[in-house]
Amino acid sequence: REGVNEELDELRKIIFNTKDFIEKIQERERLKTGIQSLKVGYNKVMGFYIEVSKPNLHLVPKEYERKQTLVNAERFTTPELKEIEHKFSYSEERIKTLEKEIFLEFLKELTKYYSTLRKISELIADVDVFSNLALVATENNYSRPQITDTDEFIVKEGRHPIVEKYLPKGEFVPNDTYMDNKENRIIILTGPNMAGKSTYLRQNALIAIMAHMGSYVPAKECKIGIIDKIFTRIGASDFLALGQSTFLVEMIEVSNILRNATPKSLIVMDEVGRGTSTYDGLSIAWAIIDYIANNPQKFGKTLFATHYHELTQLGDDEKRGIKNYTMAIKEYKDEVIFLKKVVKGTINKSYGIFVAQIAGIPDEIIKRSKEILEELEKAEKYIKEKVEIDVPRNIVSKNVFQPTLFVPEIPKEVEHIINEIRSLDLDNLKPIEALQILSEIKQKISNIKF
Ligand SMILES: Nc1ncnc2c1ncn2[C@@H]1O[C@H](COP(=O)(O)OP(=O)(O)OP(=O)(O)O)[C@@H](O)[C@H]1O
Ligand SMILES: [Mg+2]
Structure with missing residues (x-):
C-alpha cells in the first residue's frame, strides 16, 4: 500500500517508470541511428540491452558496446543503459529488503496484541461455525436433538444431510432408527445393491456426530445417549503403495474396532468381508457379529450392513440383542423398485443383474447372466435337497464356540x-x-x- 514508507514509494516509482524510460530511449536511438528495427530489451541474465539485427550492424554507432551475439542479431549496451540497469537492480533489491523490514516491524507490533487477537479470532470462529450450523439447520429443516443419559439412540425420519442435497427436493426417503444396549443393540441390515444400505448407515453415524457437536440434526426427532466414540468400517480406502491390499486394510480396521470399542461406542460396519471370496467373507462377517453379540460388556450399538443373505439366519435374537432389518423392494412386472425404506425383516434376493441392466451393461450379457444365475440356483437347490445337513443352520443352532462346529452328526x-x-x-x-x-x-x- 502506498504511503506506508516514503522510500519504498520512491523505489517503486523508479521500477514503474523504467519501462517508459526504456521506450523513450528506444525511440531516440532509432531516430539517431536510422535503424527502425532497433529494440531496447531486458532479461534477467543480460540486463538491459540494445538489439540490432545483422543487416543493420554497419549503422551501429561507435559508443555502443558489444554485449552478446545471437544468430540474427547483436546486443549492445551503453553507459546510459548501464546506469539505468544499476538503478533498476538496486531498487529491486532495496524493495525486497524494505518490505521484509516493514513486515517484521508489523509482526512485532502485532505480537503486543497477540492474545487479544487470538481471543477475537476464536470468537469469530465460534460465531462463524454456530451461525452456519443454525443457517443450515433452518434451511434444511433440521431439529434439535435431545441428549439423554440413557443408552438409547432414537431417530424419527432421519435423513442423510448430503445425499438429500443431491436429490430433487422431497425425494429422499426418511428412515427411523431405534437402538439401545439391550434387545436392539445390533442391527443387521440386508438388502440388494442400490437399495440404500450404506446411506442409512452413514446417516445414522452423521446424526450421532452432529448431535454430539452441538448441531441440529437432519431428522424430525432425535434422542441420543452420550456416545464415546464412533467406529466405522466403510468403503475401500487402501494403501497399495504401503504394500497393503484392500482386504488387509479392511481387516486391520475391523481389528482396531474390535480392540478399542466400548459399550458406549457406536460401531458402523458396511459390507465387512466383501473384499475376499464369498465363503471367507461370509464366515468372517458372521463370526464378527457373533463376537459382538456374545460380548455385550465390550460392545455397544452396532450397525452392520451386508449383502450376505445368509447372515439373516442369525435371526432376531433378543438375548444377544440382534435385530434384522432390510431395505423394502417392490417388484412390478419386470421392474424392481427400490423404496429406500428400512423395514423389519429379511430379504433373500439380490437384484444385482437388474442393477447391472440399469447401468447399461449390454443386453447380451444381461441375458446370459440370467441364464447362468438360473443354472446356479438350480444346482444349489439340487445340492440342498440331496444333502440333508444344512451347515449354516447347524452353525446357528449351536454355541458358536464349540470346536465340533462343522462335524455332521452320525445318524x-x-x-x-x-x-x-x-x-x-x-x-x-x-x-x-x-x-x-x-x-x-x-x-x-x-x-x-x-
Ligand atoms: N433414503 C433414501 N432416499 C432416496 N434415495 C436414496 C436413499 N438412500 C439411498 N438413496 C440413493 O440410492 C443410491 C444407492 O444407495 P446406497 O449406496 O446407500 O446403496 P447400497 O444398498 O449401499 O448399495 P451397495 O450394496 O451397492 O453398496 C444412493 O446413491 C442414493 O442416491
Ligand atoms: Mg453400500
Whole structure:
C-alpha cells in the first residue's frame, strides 16, 4: 500500500517508470541511428540491452558496446543503459529488503496484541461455525436433538444431510432408527445393491456426530445417549503403495474396532468381508457379529450392513440383542423398485443383474447372466435337497464356540452298526457266520439315506 514508507514509494516509482524510460530511449536511438528495427530489451541474465539485427550492424554507432551475439542479431549496451540497469537492480533489491523490514516491524507490533487477537479470532470462529450450523439447520429443516443419559439412540425420519442435497427436493426417503444396549443393540441390515444400505448407515453415524457437536440434526426427532466414540468400517480406502491390499486394510480396521470399542461406542460396519471370496467373507462377517453379540460388556450399538443373505439366519435374537432389518423392494412386472425404506425383516434376493441392466451393461450379457444365475440356483437347490445337513443352520443352532462346529452328526442307525461291528469276536467267528453278518450289515446300510 502506498504511503506506508516514503522510500519504498520512491523505489517503486523508479521500477514503474523504467519501462517508459526504456521506450523513450528506444525511440531516440532509432531516430539517431536510422535503424527502425532497433529494440531496447531486458532479461534477467543480460540486463538491459540494445538489439540490432545483422543487416543493420554497419549503422551501429561507435559508443555502443558489444554485449552478446545471437544468430540474427547483436546486443549492445551503453553507459546510459548501464546506469539505468544499476538503478533498476538496486531498487529491486532495496524493495525486497524494505518490505521484509516493514513486515517484521508489523509482526512485532502485532505480537503486543497477540492474545487479544487470538481471543477475537476464536470468537469469530465460534460465531462463524454456530451461525452456519443454525443457517443450515433452518434451511434444511433440521431439529434439535435431545441428549439423554440413557443408552438409547432414537431417530424419527432421519435423513442423510448430503445425499438429500443431491436429490430433487422431497425425494429422499426418511428412515427411523431405534437402538439401545439391550434387545436392539445390533442391527443387521440386508438388502440388494442400490437399495440404500450404506446411506442409512452413514446417516445414522452423521446424526450421532452432529448431535454430539452441538448441531441440529437432519431428522424430525432425535434422542441420543452420550456416545464415546464412533467406529466405522466403510468403503475401500487402501494403501497399495504401503504394500497393503484392500482386504488387509479392511481387516486391520475391523481389528482396531474390535480392540478399542466400548459399550458406549457406536460401531458402523458396511459390507465387512466383501473384499475376499464369498465363503471367507461370509464366515468372517458372521463370526464378527457373533463376537459382538456374545460380548455385550465390550460392545455397544452396532450397525452392520451386508449383502450376505445368509447372515439373516442369525435371526432376531433378543438375548444377544440382534435385530434384522432390510431395505423394502417392490417388484412390478419386470421392474424392481427400490423404496429406500428400512423395514423389519429379511430379504433373500439380490437384484444385482437388474442393477447391472440399469447401468447399461449390454443386453447380451444381461441375458446370459440370467441364464447362468438360473443354472446356479438350480444346482444349489439340487445340492440342498440331496444333502440333508444344512451347515449354516447347524452353525446357528449351536454355541458358536464349540470346536465340533462343522462335524455332521452320525445318524443313529449308523452308530448302531458301528457298535455291532465293534462287539464282534473275530477269533471265534466261523467264515460262514461272518458272511451272514456282513450280508445283514449290507442290508441295513442299504436302508439308510445319506
Ligand atoms: N433414503 C433414501 N432416499 C432416496 N434415495 C436414496 C436413499 N438412500 C439411498 N438413496 C440413493 O440410492 C443410491 C444407492 O444407495 P446406497 O449406496 O446407500 O446403496 P447400497 O444398498 O449401499 O448399495 P451397495 O450394496 O451397492 O453398496 C444412493 O446413491 C442414493 O442416491
Ligand atoms: Mg453400500
